[in-house]
Amino acid sequence: xxxxxxxxxxxxxxxxxxxxxxxxxxxxxxxxxxxxxxxxxxxxxxxxxxxxxxxxxxxxxxxxxxxxxxxxxxxxxxxxxxxxxxxxxxxxxxxxxxxxxxxxxxxxxxxxxxxxxxxxxxxxxxxxxxxxxxxxxxxxxxxxxxxxxxxxxxxxxxxxxxxxxxxxxxxxxxxxxxxxxxxxxxxxxxxxxxxxxxxxxxxxxxxxxxxxxxxxxxxxxxxxxxxxxxxxxxxxxxxxxxxxxxxxxxxxxxxxxxxxxxxxxxx
Amino acid sequence: xxxxxxxxxxxxxxxxxxxxxxxxxxxxxxxxxxxxxxxxxxxxxxxxxxxxxxxxxxxxxxxxxxxxxxxxxxxxxxxxxxxxxxxxxxxxxxxxxxxxxxxxxxxxxxxxxxxxxxxxxxxxxxxxxxxxxxxxxxxxxxxxxxxxxxxxxxxxxxxxxxxxxxxxxxxxxxxxxxxxxxxxxxxxxxxxxxxxxxxxxxxxxxxxxxxxxxxxxxxxxxxxxxxxxxxxxxxxxxxxxxxxxxxxxxxxxxxxxxxxxxxxxx
Amino acid sequence: xxxxxxxxxxxxxxxxxxxxxxxxxxxxxxxxxxxxxxxxxxxxxxxxxxxxxxxxxxxxxxxxxxxxxxxxxxxxxxxxxxxxxxxxxxxxxxxxxxxxxxxxxxxxxxxxxxxxxxxxxxxxxxxxxxxxxxxxxxxxxxxxxxxxxxxxxxxxxxxxxxxxxxxxxxxxxxxxxxxxxxxxxxxxxxxxxxxxxxxxxxxxxxxxxxxxxxxxxxxxxxxxxxxxxxxxxxxxxxxxxxxxxxxxxxxxxxxxxxxxxxxxxxxxxxxxxxxxxxxxxxxxxxxxxxxxxxxxxxxxx
Numbered sequence: 001x002x003x004x005x006x007x008x009x010x011x012x013x014x015x016x017x018x019x020x021x022x023x024x025x026x027x028x029x030x031x032x033x034x035x036x037x038x039x040x041x042x043x044x045x046x047x048x049x050x051x052x053x054x055x056x057x058x059x060x061x062x063x064x065x066x067x068x069x070x071x072x073x074x075x076x077x078x079x080x081x082x083x084x085x086x087x088x089x090x091x092x093x094x095x096x097x098x099x100x101x102x103x104x105x106x107x108x109x110x111x112x113x114x115x116x117x118x119x120x121x122x123x124x125x126x127x128x129x130x131x132x133x134x135x136x137x138x139x140x141x142x143x144x145x146x147x148x149x150x151x152x153x154x155x156x157x158x159x160x161x162x163x164x165x166x167x168x169x170x171x172x173x174x175x176x177x178x179x180x181x182x183x184x185x186x187x188x189x190x191x192x193x194x195x196x197x198x199x200x201x202x203x204x205x206x207x208x209x210x211x212x213x214x215x216x217x218x219x220x221x222x223x224x225x226x227x228x229x230x231x232x233x234x235x236x237x238x239x240x241x242x243x244x245x246x247x248x249x250x251x252x253x254x255x256x257x258x259x260x261x262x263x264x265x266x267x
Numbered sequence: 268x269x270x271x272x273x274x275x276x277x278x279x280x281x282x283x284x285x286x287x288x289x290x291x292x293x294x295x296x297x298x299x300x301x302x303x304x305x306x307x308x309x310x311x312x313x314x315x316x317x318x319x320x321x322x323x324x325x326x327x328x329x330x331x332x333x334x335x336x337x338x339x340x341x342x343x344x345x346x347x348x349x350x351x352x353x354x355x356x357x358x359x360x361x362x363x364x365x366x367x368x369x370x371x372x373x374x375x376x377x378x379x380x381x382x383x384x385x386x387x388x389x390x391x392x393x394x395x396x397x398x399x400x401x402x403x404x405x406x407x408x409x410x411x412x413x414x415x416x417x418x419x420x421x422x423x424x425x426x427x428x429x430x431x432x433x434x435x436x437x438x439x440x441x442x443x444x445x446x447x448x449x450x451x452x453x454x455x456x457x458x459x460x461x462x463x464x465x466x467x468x469x470x471x472x473x474x475x476x477x478x479x480x481x482x483x484x485x486x487x488x489x490x491x492x493x494x495x496x497x498x499x500x501x502x503x504x505x506x507x508x509x510x511x512x513x514x515x516x517x518x519x520x521x522x523x524x525x526x527x528x529x530x531x532x533x
Numbered sequence: 534x535x536x537x538x539x540x541x542x543x544x545x546x547x548x549x550x551x552x553x554x555x556x557x558x559x560x561x562x563x564x565x566x567x568x569x570x571x572x573x574x575x576x577x578x579x580x581x582x583x584x585x586x587x588x589x590x591x592x593x594x595x596x597x598x599x600x601x602x603x604x605x606x607x608x609x610x611x612x613x614x615x616x617x618x619x620x621x622x623x624x625x626x627x628x629x630x631x632x633x634x635x636x637x638x639x640x641x642x643x644x645x646x647x648x649x650x651x652x653x654x655x656x657x658x659x660x661x662x663x664x665x666x667x668x669x670x671x672x673x674x675x676x677x678x679x680x681x682x683x684x685x686x687x688x689x690x691x692x693x694x695x696x697x698x699x700x701x702x703x704x705x706x707x708x709x710x711x712x713x714x715x716x717x718x719x720x721x722x723x724x725x726x727x728x729x730x731x732x733x734x735x736x737x738x739x740x741x742x743x744x745x746x747x748x749x750x751x752x753x754x755x756x757x758x759x760x761x762x763x764x765x766x767x768x769x770x771x772x773x774x775x776x777x778x779x780x781x782x783x784x785x786x787x788x789x790x791x792x793x794x795x796x797x798x799x800x801x802x803x804x805x806x807x808x809x810x811x812x813x814x815x816x817x818x819x820x821x822x823x824x825x826x827x828x829x830x831x832x833x834x
Contacts, residue, residue: 016659096556103814111789116588188669199774231670238669356725403829
């Protein structure tokens with residue numbers, strides 16, 4: 001049984017993936033495409049190995065920015081959602097703003113932040129990631145804190161429980177799966193924001209600026225190698241947040257993602 | 268010619284694997300035109316499977332099913348039967364009238380003819396005023412009446428019903444039972460009716476087929492001896508109670524075989 | 534149940550008005566916080582726990598809110614007769630059209646792929662894992678690559694224009710949420726409804742158009758919202774990363790460079806980008822309202 005399900009679930013994507021890469025290679029070689037247009041996977045891999053130290057360095061820069069923004073944004077998002085769950089009016093003020101921000105390419109604020117801080121520092125980029133993560137966490141956790149089962153709240157009230165103990169015994173446990181859903185969305189978004197921020201100028205040290213400058217110099221294959229690095233970084237962030245979820249909520253699946261336009265806001 | 272003819276029918280799920288299930292073995296049943304037959308039994312006795320075999324939504328492992336003298340498949344292609352489920356299964360994006368038109372649309376009827384038939388059916392189930400409503404604007408009982416109207420839209424000789432009143436409250440349910448009988452009197456359709464409720468089966472049926480699980484089979488067929496037209500007064504009739512007792516007795520035999528869930532004794 | 538629709542509509546209207554008012558209030562509050570910080574914050578920025586985390590409060594970094602607004606009425610450049618509001622509006626309109634093209638491309642492809650995957654189980658098993666992974670990797674990294682095709686690529690003698698690259702990138706980002714959302718929707722049809730269609734001997738295409746697509750609408754709607762904001766993001770990033778002329782992204786980059794001499798200018802373009810995003814989501818919201826007009830109200834939540 002086990003080997004059969006392995007065959008059913010792993011074989012098709014494996015065949016599809018290998019087939020796709022083979023086709024890519026064949027198309028590039030067969031049609032003799034110019035290297036500045038599309039590089040063959042074999043060459044990208046070769047460049048990835050050759051430039052591994054440089055790519056790793058750029059990955060560390062973008063990854064650090066993303067990680068700091070992710071942590072700070074998550075902490076502030078959680079704190080703010082706790083405040084919002086307590087004060088209804090404040091929540092009514094912030095929620096429409098958060099919804100409107102969902103629809104906006106918020107990352108363009110880097111252009112402004114660069115002027116507000118030293119453009120050569122990493123602070124504007126980190127603040128940008130923080131903002132993006134903050135709103136994702138805020139919206140989802142606030143939802144988890146407020147959308148609790150009315151029966152549970154009634155039960156607690158029948159015990160004459162205080163608002164604080166309702167928060168601790170009902171609202172917070174209910175919000176935990178929402179938090180991890182938010183983190184799984186925010187983790188890739190933080191990586192994306194980190195290196196999109198680099199397109200706005202500043203130090204030429206991260207993945208985003210490397211990709212742009214290599215293309216400007218018609219080093220297409222090297223740029224693809226950096227893209228590969230960026231994908232691996234995004235994947236690593238996602239896998240780590242998923243693992244965290246597994247450790248923190250054993251057996252409990254995550255709540256369905258906030259499917260509003262904000263789910264990938266700001267990337 | 269009988270409405271439904273079933274002979275030595277068998278159905279096996281997951282044949283050959285560790286979780287093989289003998290859903291039905293050796294079923295023989297013949298249903299006359301205009302006859303009302305209920306299938307009753309605990310969960311897993313195969314009554315829904317039997318209904319789906321008649322509808323040709325499942326293929327039998329052995330034996331045969333004929334509907335109106337044709338193979339079950341041909342009967343499905345010709346839409347010789349109408350079907351209704353426990354969940355009314357109305358499409359929420361269509362109006363009530365449009366829901367009833369669905370089978371006619373698929374048969375390629377033209378618009379005016381479809382509309383006329385849908386209105387005729389709504390008249391039959393006493394919902395003529397609700398043609399342009401959407402299903403979610405109706406109560407559960409009304410939705411189920413629309414589903415019955417949809418099943419009757421092609422003027423089928425046979426109605427297949429899978430616990431159509433199972434999700435309704437008791438009062439609506441009794442009302443719907445009377446409605447169904449009066450509709451059948453007017454259309455002359457035969458009905459195969461799957462239910463969990465003993466009184467429902469007895470009140471509606473000419474015959475009640477009692478089934479048992481592991482493997483699914485017919486243990487007894489109870490003839491209900493209620494004379495004449497059935498009305499609400501029938502529910503106080505001695506023959507009605509006799510029928511209930513007979514079916515309950517037959518089901519007791521089933522209960523000995525350790526699987527009792529799913530029988531409502533009401 | 535429908536005897537009081539007018540009072541219900543009335544309540545819905547009231548809620549909307551209240552939301553609008555609160556939205557305006559919250560924007561005014563943000564502006565107030567900006568001005569307060571500007572009044573009390575350190576001119577050259579400041580440190581918290583040794584980190585340079587306090588922004589500079591001088592006029593170059595943080596112009597007054599009224600400066601930003603009044604900048605719209607002045608010419609783009611000294612001596613130019615084009616007022617900046619018309620330049621920003623033109624840029625946002627240019628990017629809006631690119632985002633629309635991308636949205637249309639991505640949505641069409643996403644719907645097509647979803648139908649393919651729902652038709653052939655093997656296609657779903659082969660492709661779906663990659664769609665899920667693609668949501669976690671920064672596809673936007675491809676922006677400069679795709680845009681670099683502009684002017685270099687010739688398809689059957691037809692030169693690939695640079696603007697199309699930006700639209701394709703928007704479509705590229707829009708495509709994934711639509712494909713995944715539609716697939717989930719197509720598979721959401723109740724099994725009783727599928728059985729009903731089978732009992733009518735309906736063909737696969739009939740079942741697709743009469744049952745699966747309508748049943749998928751509540752799933753497609755949120756995915757379209759995601760696709761709309763994704764296509765805007767794709768287009769703006771493409772414009773910024775490659776300096777594509779004509780759109781709002783290029784304006785932001787250009788105006789940001791003039792911050793020392795004309796600090797309010799960049800804000801006019803930033804708000805233009807906000808307008809672009811809101812316009813796109815407004816467009817999709819209208820489409821949503823139309824598609825969901827006859828649905829039970831819970832389903833739209």
